[in-house]
Amino acid sequence: MSNWKEIWGGRAVAVQATSLADLIRADGFDTGAGKVDTQAWRNYAAELARRLGIATGDSVFEVGCGSGALLKVFHEASHPVGGIDYSQALIEHAQRAMPGMSFRTAEANQLAGAAQDFVIANSVFSYFPDLDYARDVLERMLTMARKGVALLDLPDIQCRAAAEDFRRSALAPGEYETRYRGLDHCYFAREWFAGLTATRGWRIEVSVQWLADYGNAPHRFNVILTRIVA
Numbered sequence: 001m002s003n004w005k006e007i008w009g010g011r012a013v014a015v016q017a018t019s020l021a022d023l024i025r026a027d028g029f030d031t032g033a034g035k036v037d038t039q040a041w042r043n044y045a046a047e048l049a050r051r052l053g054i055a056t057g058d059s060v061f062e063v064g065c066g067s068g069a070l071l072k073v074f075h076e077a078s079h080p081v082g083g084i085d086y087s088q089a090l091i092e093h094a095q096r097a098m099p100g101m102s103f104r105t106a107e108a109n110q111l112a113g114a115a116q117d118f119v120i121a122n123s124v125f126s127y128f129p130d131l132d133y134a135r136d137v138l139e140r141m142l143t144m145a146r147k148g149v150a151l152l153d154l155p156d157i158q159c160r161a162a163a164e165d166f167r168r169s170a171l172a173p174g175e176y177e178t179r180y181r182g183l184d185h186c187y188f189a190r191e192w193f194a195g196l197t198a199t200r201g202w203r204i205e206v207s208v209q210w211l212a213d214y215g216n217a218p219h220r221f222n223v224i225l226t227r228i229v230a
C-alpha cells in the first residue's frame, strides 16, 4: 500500500464543526487544483442523483467516504447513508456529522455488508495502488449495489502528462516534487471499465467530470453504472 494511507490516516480534522463547507475542507477539496465551493458541490451531487436515478428514500453508501462531504448532501435530503474509509479520523468526523448513520474504518478492498441501493466512490480510486486493487473494489461495489454504482473523479490515463504538469504549476517551484515524491496517482483508461462490466447486466455511461470550477476536472472522468432490469 502506498503511503497515501499515512497521509489520509494522519489528516487532522482542524475544525470539529460539520457544515458542508467544513466537510468539503476536511476531505481535501480546499487547496490548489482541488478547491471546490459548496454550491458547485451541491450541483455535483444533484447531477449525480439525476444520472444514477436516485429516488426518495434510496440508500447511498460510499467507499472512501472520508468525512462524508458528498454523503452529507444526500443525508440532508433524508437518504439513509453510510460509508467506509481507511482514515479513522475522517470516519469519526463523518459519524459526528451524520449521527445515527453507519460509518466504519476499513480498507476499500475489505468492502462487504448489507446490500445498498447505490454504492459510490468520489475521488478515491486515484489513491489505489494498482488496477488489480481497483478491480477488486469495483467487483465488491457491484455485488453490494441493488441499483447503481458511481465511480467519480477518475484520473484519465490519456491526460497523465497534462494532469501532472497542471498540478505542478498550481504549487511553488520544487514543491510538487517534495510534496508528492513516492505518491503516485492511479490512472485509468475509459475502456477498462466497459471491459469489466460489459455483458454482465450493467448499463455503463462514461462522462466528463462535471464538477464545476474544479481545476482537476479536465483530466478526470466519471463512470455511472446502472443495473439493467430485465
Ligand SMILES: C[S@@+](CC[C@H](N)C(=O)[O-])C[C@H]1O[C@@H](n2cnc3c(N)ncnc32)[C@H](O)[C@@H]1O
Binding pocket: 004, 008, 009, 027, 028, 062, 063, 064, 065, 066, 067, 068, 069, 070, 084, 085, 086, 087, 090, 106, 107, 108, 109, 121, 122, 123, 124, 127, 128
Ligand atoms: C479526496 S478524499 C474524498 C473523500 C470523499 N469521497 C469525498 O468525496 O468527500 C479521498 C478519500 O479516500 C480515502 N481512501 C483512499 N484510498 C483508500 C483505500 N484504499 N481504502 C479506504 N479509503 C481510501 C481517503 O482516506 C480519503 O478519505
